Amino acid sequence: MVIYSLASPRRTDPETGEIYKSTLKPVGQAYKTKTYDTDKNLVHEIALEPANDDEIEQTIKVMGGEDWELWLNALADADLLADGCKTTAYTYVGKELTWPIYGQATIAVPKKTWIVPLPAIVKTKADKKVQAYVSSLKALVTQASSAITC
Numbered sequence: 627m628v629i630y631s632l633a634s635p636r637r638t639d640p641e642t643g644e645i646y647k648s649t650l651k652p653v654g655q656a657y658k659t660k661t662y663d664t665d666k667n668l669v670h671e672i673a674l675e676p677a678n679d680d681e682i683e684q685t686i687k688v689m690g691g692e693d694w695e696l697w698l699n700a701l702a703d704a705d706l707l708a709d710g711c712k713t714t715a716y717t718y719v720g721k722e723l724t725w726p727i728y729g730q731a732t733i734a735v736p737k738k739t740w741i742v743p744l745p746a747i748v749k750t751k752a753d754k755k756v757q758a759y760v761s762s763l764k765a766l767v768t769q770a771s772s773a774i775t776c
Contacts, residue, residue, distance in 0.1 A: 694715055
């Protein structure tokens with residue numbers, strides 16, 4: 627089983643050497659909310675400007691389906707995929723409260739590209755009978771994660 631569940635700040639394209647940087651911003655419109663600074667024990671308001679097209683494209687390059695496919699190709703080239711191997715990209719949409727900065731923001735856009743490489747992954751790995759999926763599941767909310775998602 628190969629699990630693709632990536633949140634990363636940057637990626638170097640293995641073919642071109644170009645470095646891409648991801649962004650966590652709203653898409654389409656600015657967003658204002660309150661946040662809690664645990665270091666200073668302070669609640670304050672923050673404002674986030676919407677991502678521009680380049681920031682969205684760079685985030686796709688870091689966390690999108692192309693990267694997933696490249697990882698699987700590298701594993702196949704190294705003969706590290708077992709016969710009947712399964713691969714899935716895990717995600718979750720988060721709570722509605724977080725959608726402006728998570729579920730509908732720049733970090734959500736790459737997830738829409740995960741479906742694109744599925745046919746190629748299955749076809750090019752047919753000799754190994756690889757199965758590929760995208761799995762959107764409910765996240766476990768813990769005390770630590772509630773500080774992040776609320």
